[in-house]
Amino acid sequence: MKDLVIIGGGPAGMSAAIAAYESGVRDILILERDAGLGGILQQCIHNGFGLHKFGEELTGPEYAWKYEKRVKELGIEHKLNTMVLDVTPDKVVTATNSEDGIFQIKAKAIILAMGCRERSKGALNIAGTRPAGIYSAGTAQKFVNTKGFLPGKNVVILGSGDIGLIMARRMTLEGAKVHAVCELMPYSGGLARNIEQCLNDFDIPLLLQHTVVEIHGKERLEGVTIAKVDANKKPICETMKYIPCDTLLLSVGLIPENELSKGANVDISSITNGAIVDQNRQTSCDGIFACGNVLHVHDLVDFVSGEAEIAGKAAADYINGRQKDKTNIVINADGKIRYTVPQKITEQKDVKVYFRVNDIYKNAKILVRDGDKVVLSKRKPRLAPGEMEYVTITAEQLKNAKTLDFCLEVQ
């Protein structure tokens, strides 16, 4: 029996553990399948982490180290090389490692912090062969940054998410030539600063509304055919162009890693692919919490840590019987606002509601309504799908509210 079991020792799992400890819980166990703590940050050797949280720009491993150091100082128990196989709704965790074999732990509370994995689907509907040389951008990142192995010399990248952009620069610095980054949408899903410092700095062309239509090569990739797409995302034949290359990287997005959550019967949102949670990041299953990329994909680790602190503290409150549920407010998103986290509010206190939009909007107004009543209205000069936003709803505004409808008013 453990008070708190945390699944995943990335930034989310570590922050949650520290917050729970600082809220009085001592009997904590982190289970991590890798050989070290830190999660995906260990391979993100570039800088750009921690500006919000620490006011300085850190690399991924440095950011992770700040938390790992704290976990060790506090003596929080963690088992490495330990894979969690199953979580049940009554909070029994089944895990395995070479030392203990398969073992079970009953927990008073569980925090899910398993992170996310890369979509690979993008590759499936491209015509042509499946030779060696096609990798997801994250896999290539792992090869280059942790194994010192450069997957190829001539590269095309499909998808302009941040990982793809970061890898364009990384492979260029290591001596590869990146011929193009193709993006199906009319805008990039990556941060503007990454387009500037990862592509423009090295004269790597970003081809918006372009896709890879055919893959060539028998055993090893020999080239790809790319084409511009029309408004319906259909390739335009006249624009087809052959690019010789030995490597194709796919950077087509991330999805939360929720196999375990499904086993625990936690309600999953079809939009975020993560659990549906309240302001405490508690799932539909009592005493099971979720935070970080397993809940919804974050682009900034600072937000991951912030969210994990909420979950860690709330789990401590749950364990110590301090949780107080009073209200039951459902939050709806209008579609232009794709989703919100949390999706429901159970306590009348100030709540930060995070959200993402489905397209690029300029000078739009965020409206939060309770029936006909406008609870909050906020103007934003620019909104983009790649950037998470939030508004704070105060305890006062939540008074007597039943539902909160999040809408975007566009001129």
Next chain:
Amino acid sequence: MEKKLTCIVCPLGCELVVTEKNGVVSVSGNTCPKGEAYAKNELTNPMRTVTSTVLCEDGGLVSVKTDTTIPKEKMQECMQIINSITAKLPISVGDIIIKDVFGSNIVATQNRSK
């Protein structure tokens, strides 16, 4: 003269417009003063942080960074220097791996035990 830039100092990525009139440079579009400093520097002497990995004596890698920014056009040369050495173990975060590379030190961003 008018030039558009994307500020890379923080994830906000403000779109900056730099204008020069009679030798006076003015910057707009920045949300904070760092953006203005960045834009002015970018026109005359663009600087970048380089992050990479250094080979360790046991054949593994340790991640590193320049502890300050270096001139943008020196990035590839900096990479050649980083790729030319083998680091001794053990290594702690913050250890200097190579001294004075274009005015910056190459420091470890990871711990590596022997």
